[in-house]
Amino acid sequence: MTQALDELKIGGLGASRKRVEDNRFIRGKGTYIDDIVLPGMLHMEILRSPVAHARIRSIDTSKAWEIPGVRLVLTGEMLASRNLAWMPTLSYDTQAVLATDKVRFQGQEVAAVIADDPYIAKDACEAIVVDYEPLPVIVNPTQALAEDAPVIRDDKENQHDNVVFEWQVGDKEATDRAFEQADVISTLDLHYPRSHPSPIECCGSIADFNRATQKLTVYLTTQAPHIIRAAVALVAELPEHMIRIIAPDIGGGFGNKVPVYPGYVVSILASILLERPVKWIEDKTGNLISTGFGRDIYLHGEMALRKDGKILAVRMHTTSDHGAFYSDAQPSKFRIGLLHSAFSCYDIPVAYLHNRGVYTNKAPGGVAYRCSFRVTEAMYFQERMMHAAANDLGMDQAEFRRINLVRDDDFPHRTAFGFLTDSGQYVKCLDKALEAIGYEDFLKQKEEAKKQGRLLGIGISTMTEPLGAGNSREFDILGIKMFDSAELRVHITGRALLRTGAKTQGQGHETTWAQIVAHELGIPAEDVVVEEGDTDTAPFGMGTYASRSTPVAGAAVAMAARKVRAKARKLAAHLLEVSEEDLEWELGRFYVRSAPERGVSIQEAAAAAYSNMPDGLEPGLEAVAYYDPPNMTWPFAAYVVTVEVDPKTGVWDVLRVVAVDDCGVRINPMIVEGQIMGGLTEAFAKASMQYITFDAEGNCIGSNYMDYLLPTAWETPGFELHEVVTPSPHHPFGAKGVGECATVGGPAAFVNAVLDAIKDTGVRNIDMPLLPHRVYEALTERHDVSGAPPVRMD
């Protein structure tokens, strides 16, 4: 019998294979949207509103038309004549493509110029004269819900206030009853501030309509090419098979590249009108000011507690600020996404969540910024409430969590809000993190340091989150059910081409998907090429966001490979002249059970598929699989952070960060660690320095990287990573998603650590970012510091 293949050597599951895509990226050979130049291509620039709320009295484009090289100037009025001034959003609202009646946020798209080069287009935009009549501006929910607030969405019939929706989930009566039994009720008010995903590459499109073939090709910075094709078919009223969306290399998405943006739509319309390719590349300020925000939710949270630390019930009232249009890019049937995944890792009998969404004069928000649809806010609220509750009970932070975490033998676990979590070893993860940080020793050090006037603190955040939307029962986008797909084609030499409906934006799918094929078939990973992002070639899929690729597309890859293996078995039986039932499988090879030395490799079976197939068997060796997950996967993480706060300045330094992640079976441990480090970096940024907000006139503060800070390697602390592996019971090879866990669970660990350091002040909360002057204010004034600076709720 031949030696079974060594899975790690062929780059299968568990191999820390170097990322194959980096060969082109580090050589500057990636093809991003702005690298693409088509013959006869024109350039588009968008004129944006300088004010946050105003009636448009008039738009004079005459001077722009006079500039040589200008081919087209588009306004909302012109779009309205084609019924294209408004477009549907992914959340069943409408959004202005180019403003007609009013502008409703600073940076809103007002007009577009298409010209021979981008500089002419920019100059022509400046030559457009818009007469704005200013209107009162609303920048926070308190203003939006005031009796006399102007109605921002007066374009909508029957909209008489600024409420987008009201939504509730959980058992209100049972929760109220549980609160009556409580020994202690802990309350907390928080704001999760607006955040911008800020990918390195901005959004952009090149639309190329060919009148002769009637085919529209759109190169697009999109995380979900097939969904965009469906949306373009609806908006442009073109037949779907005549639309080809190509997502080339993407310089980071983080949720920013899921929605349909006005720039995409206008470039398509311009190409159809001019019959020339039209390129639109957003600039940094355009990206920061107008596209795809996340978060911006206020919480009033209450926890009913028994003296011994048992949580009896949780009540959450949240208000979400959606900006001027409700364009949340989320596919669940729940109005505020998966906010009610909060507290899923704790065994809590009952809970109730009430949420109200409001319109304000801000750019539309609600993208799942490295997050499964409001899960980041959910976990932040959860872990901040846990911290406050432990303090209110006078209990140790770790012990309070340990008492309430779901036990290993309690899976699948039904959460208080009705989710079913799949598997986990929560207490083990927490204990591993505490051991790694030296919890007991640190508590002693902290007491010693206090005697010398030094403020040390420790923060814990434990969480599970749902990753991998669908299932199709509960998730759809515009009615299209959530699933994903893979197509595997094995060539005559045993090399393979794999295409999926996902779309990598830096996560390394070209590397890891090949590893799944290696695991399932024994074809070395280097013999598998992975392609994504072209709707003419890839099978229909729902794209990549919310860490859904591994749970759904990755599962589809395994299922397609298994179909290939089933056919290869028939070919092997034919070659070995035995029946299929007499064959055994080991990695990369079928062999005869009674004579193990007689075998056929997967490569030999592939060759037979094209050259020596049995009678009645179709030639070829390929398969397509569509995978509708039975449930989401529920990874778990425990993050522990230690800090020192300088009492004289409020500056805080991170001492250590320990992360224990359980994302089930790891395909590529090195890539997983990269994902966790990236997520922790974003968590640190959010907690310490990053905010994008609005002044009272609705001017966006933070629309450049001097104000909106991205941490560099200089500021970013080191991270100590550990793992626990609990396979998902329903995923084909036990993997769970991981890409966003640290962004979701990380921020609370940093904030809890700072609040722990200043616990003696009695301060319960400082809203993010914990800038030194805000920490200093809390320390010296001994009060909570709430709201996103500089605009506060009051």
Ligand code: CDP
């Ligand atoms: O959907 P997205 O690709 O953003 O997130 P993900 O499914 O969590 O995967 C992020 C990267 O980590 C991909 O390259 C995955 O293949 C890899 N990964 C892994 O190697 N093992 C896991 N258990 C989960 C993800």
